[in-house]
Amino acid sequence: MAETKLNILPVPTFASSGVNFVRRETGEFSLTKIDVAKNDVQTLVQYITDSTETAVTVADNGRLELVQVFDSREKCEAKLGITLGDNASGRLTQVYIGGDTVSEIVTKLVGYGSQFDTKIGYQLDGSDTLDINLVAEHSGRKSISEIAVNGVQNGSSSKTFKGTIDFKNGAVGAVGGEKEDVILMNDKVRSRTVPVILCAEEDVVGNHGATVGRIDEHHIFYMKSRGIPEDKIYEMAARAKLTSVINCIADADAKERIAKALGWEVGGDDDEQ
Amino acid sequence: MSNKTQVGDIDRSLYDFRYDEDESDFLDSGITPEIIAEISKEKNDPDWMREFRLKSLGIYNRTPMVEWGASIEGLDIDNIVTYIRPKSRMNTDWDSVPEDIKNTFEKLGIPQAERESLAGVGAQYDSELVYHNVREEAAQSGVVYTDLESAMHDPKYADIIKSHFMKLVPPTDHKFAALHGAVWSGGSFVYVPKGVKLDIPLQSYFRLNAKGAGQFEHTLIILEENSSLHFIEGCSAPKYYEAGLHAGCVELYVGKGASLRYSTIENWSKNMYNLNTKRALVEEGGKIEWVSGSFGSHVSYLYPMSILNGRGASAEFTGITFAGEGQDLDTGAKIVHNAPETSSYMNTKSISKSGGKSTFRSLVVIGENAVGAKSSVNCESLMLDRQSRSDTIPVIDVRTDKCDVGHEAKIGRISDASIFYLMSRGLSEEDARAMIVRGFADNVSKELPLEYAVEMNNLIKLEMHGSVG
Amino acid sequence: MSQLLYVQDLTVSAEDKELLHGITLSVGEGETHVLMGQNGAGKSTLGCTIMGSPEYAVTGGKIFFGGEDITELSADKRAKLGLFLSFQNPVEIPGITLSEFLRGALEQVSGKRMKLWDFKKKLKAAMQVLDMDESYADRDLNVGFSGGEKKKAEILQLLILQPKLAILDETDSGLDVDAVKVVSKGIEEYRRSVGGSLIIITHNDKILSSLSVDKTHILADGRVAREGDGQLAFDVLQNGFEKYISEGK
Numbered sequence: 001m002a003e004t005k006l007n008i009l010p011v012p013t014f015a016s017s018g019v020n021f022v023r024r025e026t027g028e029f030s031l032t033k034i035d036v037a038k039n040d041v042q043t044l045v046q047y048i049t050d051s052t053e054t055a056v057t058v059a060d061n062g063r064l065e066l067v068q069v070f071d072s073r074e075k076c077e078a079k080l081g082i083t084l085g086d087n088a089s090g091r092l093t094q095v096y097i098g099g100d101t102v103s104e105i106v107t108k109l110v111g112y113g114s115q116f117d118t119k120i121g122y123q124l125d126g127s128d129t130l131d132i133n134l135v136a137e138h139s140g141r142k143s144i145s146e147i148a149v150n151g152v153q154n155g156s157s158s159k160t161f162k163g164t165i166d167f168k169n170g171a172v173g174a175v176g177g178e179k180e181d182v183i184l185m186n187d188k189v190r191s192r193t194v195p196v197i198l199c200a201e202e203d204v205v206g207n208h209g210a211t212v213g214r215i216d217e218h219h220i221f222y223m224k225s226r227g228i229p230e231d232k233i234y235e236m237a238a239r240a241k242l243t244s245v246i247n248c249i250a251d252a253d254a255k256e257r258i259a260k261a262l263g264w265e266v267g268g269d270d271d272e273q
Numbered sequence: 274m275s276n277k278t279q280v281g282d283i284d285r286s287l288y289d290f291r292y293d294e295d296e297s298d299f300l301d302s303g304i305t306p307e308i309i310a311e312i313s314k315e316k317n318d319p320d321w322m323r324e325f326r327l328k329s330l331g332i333y334n335r336t337p338m339v340e341w342g343a344s345i346e347g348l349d350i351d352n353i354v355t356y357i358r359p360k361s362r363m364n365t366d367w368d369s370v371p372e373d374i375k376n377t378f379e380k381l382g383i384p385q386a387e388r389e390s391l392a393g394v395g396a397q398y399d400s401e402l403v404y405h406n407v408r409e410e411a412a413q414s415g416v417v418y419t420d421l422e423s424a425m426h427d428p429k430y431a432d433i434i435k436s437h438f439m440k441l442v443p444p445t446d447h448k449f450a451a452l453h454g455a456v457w458s459g460g461s462f463v464y465v466p467k468g469v470k471l472d473i474p475l476q477s478y479f480r481l482n483a484k485g486a487g488q489f490e491h492t493l494i495i496l497e498e499n500s501s502l503h504f505i506e507g508c509s510a511p512k513y514y515e516a517g518l519h520a521g522c523v524e525l526y527v528g529k530g531a532s533l534r535y536s537t538i539e540n541w542s543k544n545m546y547n548l549n550t551k552r553a554l555v556e557e558g559g560k561i562e563w564v565s566g567s568f569g570s571h572v573s574y575l576y577p578m579s580i581l582n583g584r585g586a587s588a589e590f591t592g593i594t595f596a597g598e599g600q601d602l603d604t605g606a607k608i609v610h611n612a613p614e615t616s617s618y619m620n621t622k623s624i625s626k627s628g629g630k631s632t633f634r635s636l637v638v639i640g641e642n643a644v645g646a647k648s649s650v651n652c653e654s655l656m657l658d659r660q661s662r663s664d665t666i667p668v669i670d671v672r673t674d675k676c677d678v679g680h681e682a683k684i685g686r687i688s689d690a691s692i693f694y695l696m697s698r699g700l701s702e703e704d705a706r707a708m709i710v711r712g713f714a715d716n717v718s719k720e721l722p723l724e725y726a727v728e729m730n731n732l733i734k735l736e737m738h739g740s741v742g
Numbered sequence: 743m744s745q746l747l748y749v750q751d752l753t754v755s756a757e758d759k760e761l762l763h764g765i766t767l768s769v770g771e772g773e774t775h776v777l778m779g780q781n782g783a784g785k786s787t788l789g790c791t792i793m794g795s796p797e798y799a800v801t802g803g804k805i806f807f808g809g810e811d812i813t814e815l816s817a818d819k820r821a822k823l824g825l826f827l828s829f830q831n832p833v834e835i836p837g838i839t840l841s842e843f844l845r846g847a848l849e850q851v852s853g854k855r856m857k858l859w860d861f862k863k864k865l866k867a868a869m870q871v872l873d874m875d876e877s878y879a880d881r882d883l884n885v886g887f888s889g890g891e892k893k894k895a896e897i898l899q900l901l902i903l904q905p906k907l908a909i910l911d912e913t914d915s916g917l918d919v920d921a922v923k924v925v926s927k928g929i930e931e932y933r934r935s936v937g938g939s940l941i942i943i944t945h946n947d948k949i950l951s952s953l954s955v956d957k958t959h960i961l962a963d964g965r966v967a968r969e970g971d972g973q974l975a976f977d978v979l980q981n982g983f984e985k986y987i988s989e990g991k
Binding site for chain 2: 011012013014015016017019020153167169182184185186187189190191192193194195196197198199200201202203204205206207208209210211212213214
């Protein structure tokens with residue numbers, strides 16, 4: 001099988017940074033199509049273990065609640081396309097636990113007032129690799145996207161997160177926001193973040209933020225002053241990062257499966273964060 | 274009210290004038306080994322430099338065009354006269370500078386700037402230095418400020434130049450670095466000895482004048498331990514009708530505990546391809562500060578790079594880019610943290626107007642040994658109309674855990690509420706916009722020496738077609 | 743006294759919703775008027791429309807200032823004619839200092855450039871009246887100013903720009919007693935030195951006590967519900983709106 005370019009950044013940048021695309025030998029993608037009808041609401045949980053393509057269209061005033069769990073330790077490629085009509089909303093929650101994953105999410109906010117709200121959490125260890133390419137393409141007037149990514153990296157894991165907010169000409173009054181926070185817990189990790197904003201419309205508001213690395217010193221000092229050792233502080237912070245994503249999932253089975261995959265004890269103290 | 278005072282309104286022709294190039298002689302347009310040999314002969318290059326140029330040409334021919342960034346399709350390298358010899362040789366005093374060259378400089382305000390006790394003027398006319406004057410003050414403290422070509426022949430500096438020239442930006446870096454290595458001409462050499470702190474800024478003005486002329490000046494600055502310097506590079510060019518190319522190269526070596534501030538305002542004419550490479554290597558405890566304003570050119574690729582190579586080294590980058598009609602300005606910065614406890618701070622603003630395109634592109638690398646490194650990037654973009662475009666493409670690459678990296682980007686427009694507020698106090702809409710844009714650019718202008726800040730504000734006013742006191 | 747501002751049967755809409763339905767009022771030279779009404783009655787809408795805010799569209803009627811029809815004029819032209827609006831929420835303009843801005847605005851409004859030294863003297867004097875720390879002159883316009891400081895900065899602009907008519911939109915709201923005193927002092931100073939007219943939008947009698955109010959207008963649902971002399975303002979503040987609005991109908 002020939003190598004294919006995957007996860008192509010909508011605009012290339014310095015070749016030396018190695019983020020423009022991923023090369024993979026790709027097999028067949030199994031295709032899932034979801035159509036959310038006008039005024040309809042659909043909730044779906046997907047466990048993605050091998051190459052999967054999901055294509056979703058949400059008609060006017062429709063609502064999608066999609067949860068995707070990546071807990072396979074095998075090589076995996078996933079594509080997700082979402083198209084949103086007038087006042088349609090898409091809520092996406094993704095959790096990546098380990099593995100060797102290439103994932104692409106392209107959301108087209110075509111409709112007036114369409115909304116895309118996504119929360120992504122990942123935990124990587126050992127030689128895990130993860131390459132995410134997320135594009136929110138705003139062409140609808142007053143469309144809104146909100147992207148929050150929380151990650152924890154350990155071992156010699158490698159991650160690339162490319163997040164693009166693309167304001168097309170005509171997306172008057174559109175608002176896009178994106179934030180990635182990564183905690184790094186081993187000096188062998190590699191973490192690449194590419195928060196892109198493309199803008200061809202005047203009347204928009206775009207915000208991007210990223211923090212990578214250690215936990216804030218003041219935070220550590222405060223916790224230490226209450227008697228908590230530093231490694232424990234990191235452990236707690238890592239857990240908190242993922243918990244904030246997992247709490248957005250309504251499906252109890254999915255929650256349990258994620259907790260298990262993360263090696264968390266399922267039970268009372270999960271909610272303490 | 275038509276009689277409002279247009280304070281500091283500058284005459285556009287200031288940047289569009291040019292004089293006949295009567296006495297200058299041209300070389301053939303294309304670049305062949307023969308041309309390179311001719312340049313070497315002309316410059317009386319030492320052997321190593323002659324070889325270096327030919328080797329660079331080979332690299333140039335082998336290196337593919339860059340495949341990302343702004344379009345440079347309009348650039349036809351074979352039609353660019355790469356080298357134009359000015360009619361006068363080195364000058365150390367103003368009186369012997371030819372009259373029409375003098376007029377050009379007069380219009381650009383060089384003599385005035387000098388009067389204001391600036392340390393030295395190395396002005397490049399066409400491709401060669403025509404006027405060079407190092408103030409005694411600088412020389413007395415042992416600071417060497419001269420043109421690179423003659424320094425290469427001075428036994429005192431020959432070795433240090435040979436060991437530093439294009440070592441930081443090797444010809445293999447990219448196609449235009451290779452071109453530069455082959456055809457470079459003119460430029461400055463500054464050497465600041467150990468412990469010397471020069472309080473007055475050194476400045477140079479680069480200009481292109483002849484039609485189709487390329488400019489490949491090389492700036493080499495070496496700061497020894499615990500020394501400090503402020504170097505100002507100002508560029509403006511008259512307008513011509515064929516594509517112009519600027520592929521200069523700046524190499525800055527900042528020694529232990531030394532500190533260098535490198536300020537630039539670029540206002541190339543609107544048909545210029547500005548493919549400039551700037552790089553600094555900073556040793557332990559050293560500091561590089563870049564202040565960069567990009568206003569001119571048709572297409573720019575400009576990403577000054579700082580390599581923080583010793584413990585505690587730091588870099589600061591403050592930049593503004595203003596892309597107007599017909600401009601595609603791709604600017605930003607690169608910072609490589611290659612030692613523990615290094616820190617970097619980047620603060621940029623970009624403005625797009627009248628169909629102009631501005632792209633902010635950056636790279637922050639935290640290497641494996643950059644334990645305890647800190648980096649903070651903040652970029653803001655302002656869209657002034659819906660014909661324009663503004664892209665932000667930062668890359669953060671972290672390879673160790675014990676670091677603290679932050680990035681913030683914002684894009685938006687001038688709010689209607691702000692405009693109404695200013696208009697209710699008597700400003701026209703145009704002036705209100707100009708004022709807000711000037712405020713937006715304030716972070717850069719306050720980092721510049723006063724006369725440059727005034728020049729930058731004038732440029733903004735000019736671009737905004739309005740003026741407020 | 744001759745008529746300075748005349749608002750004639752003004753209807754105003756924003757985002758396709760009619761907010762003012764045929765307002766008529768006039769203010770003479772040197773007069774002080776109070777504009778009252780419950781939240782949403784249309785006071786700020788009227789103030790902003792008189793100043794020429796593009797947020798509000800005049801769909802009927804006219805506005806005259808000094809006999810000139812200004813209905814179609816942009817805000818800056820109105821300012822040059824001598825209109826001023828003190829904003830409820832002044833915007834923040836980073837990078838431009840208060841002093842720099844005010845000098846620029848004064849130049850626009852007066853049509854001449856004042857010498858820097860003279861301007862600084864004038865600014866300093868005005869700041870003293872308002873008990874403002876001089877350092878504010880060199881701070882970015884309204885950036886990081888507290889609510890009270892912003893309001894003072896608005897009155898400072900009133901004193902420097904010396905308009906013929908100033909609309910003060912709740913300039914006293916959210917201020918403590920001392921700050922209200924200072925703002926009142928500023929308004930008195932404006933009355934004393936310029937003798938200009940005032941339209942004061944307020945819910946508070948403290949700011950009125952030191953002024954002699956010529957006329958009171960009460961708005962309700964985008965209409966003038968009742969008009970009366972200066973005493974009416976104090977009566978309303980004492981007894982509440984309801985009584986007076988229904989009487990007016």
